[in-house]
Amino acid sequence: MSPPLIFALCPLLLCIVWHVFRRLYLSFALHNVPGPPSDSFTAGNLARLHGPDSASFHEHLEKDFNGVVRIHALLSNSQLYISDPVALHSVLIKDRECYEASSIFLSLSELLFGKGLLSTTGHEHRRYRKIMMPAFSASNLREMVPILYEVAYRLRDGLIQPQLKHRTGKQEVDLYPILSRASLESIGRAALGHSFDSLSSTESTTQLQIDPYVQALKSFTPIIHKLAAFLPLLPIACKVVSPAFCRRALRFLPSSTIAVFCDIVDVMESKSRTLVRDKMQKVRSDDDSHDVMSSWVKNMNLKVEENMKFTEDELVAHASMIIHAGTDTTSSALNRIIHVLALNPEVQIKLRTEIMQTKEELMSYDELVGLPYLDAVIREMLRLYPPVTGMTRTSTHPHILPLSQPIIGVDSRPMDAILISRGTEIYISIAGVNRNEAVWGPDAREFRPERWRGNGQADWEGANNVRTAGVYGNMMTFAGGGRSCIGFKFVPLQLKVVISVLLRRYKFSVVDDRIEWKMGSPAEPKVDGCSALPIIVETLEHCSP
Ligand code: HEM
Structure with a gap:
């Protein structure tokens, strides 16, 4: 081998050796934490986990280990x-300065959307949140209620009603594509003040199929999986x-998957820029609109400090980001709530009775949030079936992680804390x-809306009244802490x-148990492997109601 080649290969070799040693060291640090055996040397337990x-x-x-498990990656x-x-x-x-979103997530987000909330940490991230949060205040949400009603009526009259060929009798309808369209339209209208879909004729389905932005949103997750x-290498x-140079350089790589990825990024950026302008x-x-983008x-x-305002590029980055963060997640939740109501007829009847007692069809924000059973059913669905079932963090400093109760280590001795080395990946199981x-409590795995008392608190009968980090009703569905869901x-x-x-208009029921919920980010209902909610x-x- 020629000396220049050896010289060129040395840093690469050193890098590989350093990575192998670091991995071994991290694995050693967790060696006493119990967990399942590895499924394969290359992928560990990751295929079964994700x-x-x-x-x-x-x-x-969840059931066979005590809240902390060592996983093979x-x-x-x-x-x-x-x-x-x-x-x-x-x-x-408590110790959030020792943990951050993973470097892969941060750099991928910057490549996809540009610099913004998802791709930054520390002070920069806090700055973005401060600018963004007022758009989600109760007073702004109050103004969004009419927009949400308009979409809900169009969903009912434009998409569901035309499916019911006979006005009497029962009709099986695949609600999955219908509710997914309604979710995109809700987020489009409420976040950007933009309508993607008239939710009416079959023409709009065709329009959606050819709209490059909607297609880019749809191809997004599958393409990321292909590039896993x-x-x-990204960070x-x-x-x-x-990252900007990376984005341009990717175009020259000889891979059709990377070319598709670059097209998605370009389509999202150019559409977002048009919408922002x-x-x-x-x-x-x-204009007197109350959508999130108008508020930003x-x-x-306004006369506020310059660093408390978005620039045009930052608005562009956050336009696509918010559509991405909000569409599939809310679609998953909408599909789940309908499925849960169909599976629990007594809950459906009780809920309908409560809704029918309200005077107006179009309720105000206060009336809506004041319906105790509606609130309880939605909270219980979001608790038991969180659309996003897990998330990851990486330790940025060594840390001693406290536990609520000691676990028995692999060496059969009790451990009341775990030493976390820098660079350890942590999977937080939201579910x-x-x-x-x-x-x-002991009925934690049961769907029981009655556990919610009406003040946003649950009865923790038989439980240890343990508080979690969750930002919403003690549950982790929307995460907690500095990166919780906005x-x-x-x-x-x-x-x-x-x-x-x-x-008010429909009764929902299920005839068979073909519907299976597949975990993912977010979870989806499937029938024979295809997304569907019949x-x-x-x-x-x-x-009869
Ligand atoms: C049922 C629906 C939703 C669920 C279950 C959900 C869940 C979550 C979770 C678990 C996180 C934390 C992720 C992590 O740290 O790894 C998150 C973050 C986020 N969510 Fe949601 N979300 C939902 C809907 C929405 C909607 C409608 C929007 C916007 C309109 C949104 C915007 C965001 C943003 C921007 C973040 C990042 C926050 C940050 O980094 O500071 N989400 N969401």
């Missing part, structure tokens, strides 16, 4: 899987050259905390509007 059929594996981890590396509320509180709140093997590449124009001409643009014209008996007040409101409109829909005049 695959669509992972529900039973997660249940095994790539090339025998170890990760920690946690659902212990005290450990979780430490990671997300390359993602660990390194983005550190060596800038339109919005800036409208706001200048005294109006803020640019695990939401179904933890110490938090919710849409956590919007989501229940949107669900309440849709349910109050649909339950539900029997009856118009209410022809059935």
Whole structure:
């Protein structure tokens, strides 16, 4: 081998050796934490942890270990899987300076959307949140109620009603594509003030199929999955050259998947820029819209400190980001609430009775949030079936992670804390905390809306009254701490509007148990491997409520 080649290969070799040693060291640090055996040397337990059929594996981890589990990751590396509320509180709140979103997530977000909330940490991240949060205040949400009602009526009259060929009798309708369209339209209207879909004729379905932005949104997650093997290289590449340079350089790589990825990024950016410029124009001409983007643009014209305003590029980055963060998640929640109501007829009847007692069809914000059973049913669905079932963090400093109760280590001795080395990957099981008996009591795995007392608090009968880090009703559905979901007040409101409109007109039921919920980010209903939610829909005049 020629000396220049040896010279060139040396840093690469050193890098590989350093990575292998670091991985071994991290694995050693967690070696005493109990966990399942590895499934394979290369992928460890990751296929069972993240695959669509992972529900039973997660249940095994939640039930058979005590809230902290060692998981085997790539090339025998170890990760920690946690659902212990005290450990979780430490990671997300108490010792949050020791943990951050993973570097892959941060650099991928910057490549996709540009610099913004999802791609930054520390001071920059806090700055973005401060600018963004007022758009989700109760007073702004109050103004969004009419927009949400308009979408709900169009969903009912334009999409569901035309499916019911006979006004009497029962009709099976696949509600999955219908509710997914309604979710995109709700987020489009409420976040950007933009209508993607008229939710009416079959023409609009065709329009959606050819709209490049909607197609880019749809292809987004599958393409990221295809690129999974390359993602660990991203943070390194983005550190060596800038993310903007990375984005341009990707175009020259000889891969059709990467070319599709680049097209998606370009389509999202150009559409977002058009929407943002339109919005800036409208706001200048005294537009009175109350969507999220209008609120951010109006803020640019206020006399506030310059660093408390968005620039045009930042608005563009956040336009696509918010559509991405809000569409599939709310679609999952909408599909789930209808499925849950169809599976629980007595809950459906009680809820309809409460809704029918309200005078007006179009309820105000205060009336909607004041319906106790509607609130209880939505909270219980979001607790038991969180659309996003887990999230990851990486330790940025060594840390001693506290536990709510000692676990028995592999060496058979009790451990009341775990030493976390820098660079350890942590998987936070949102579903695990939401179904933890110490938090919710022995019936934690049952759907029981009555556990909610009407003041946003649950009765923790038989539980240890353990507080979690959750930002919404002690559950982790919308995460907790500095990176918690900014849409956590919007989501229940949107669900309440849709349910109050649909339950007045329809009764929902299921005939068979073909529907399977596959875990993912977010969870989806499937029938024979395809996304679907076949539900029997009856118009209410022809059935007893
Ligand atoms: C049922 C619906 C939703 C669920 C279950 C959900 C859940 C979550 C979770 C678990 C996180 C934390 C992720 C992490 O740290 O890894 C998150 C973050 C986020 N969510 Fe949501 N979300 C939902 C709807 C929405 C909506 C409607 C919006 C916007 C309109 C939104 C915007 C965001 C944003 C911007 C973040 C990042 C916050 C940050 O980094 O500071 N989400 N969401």
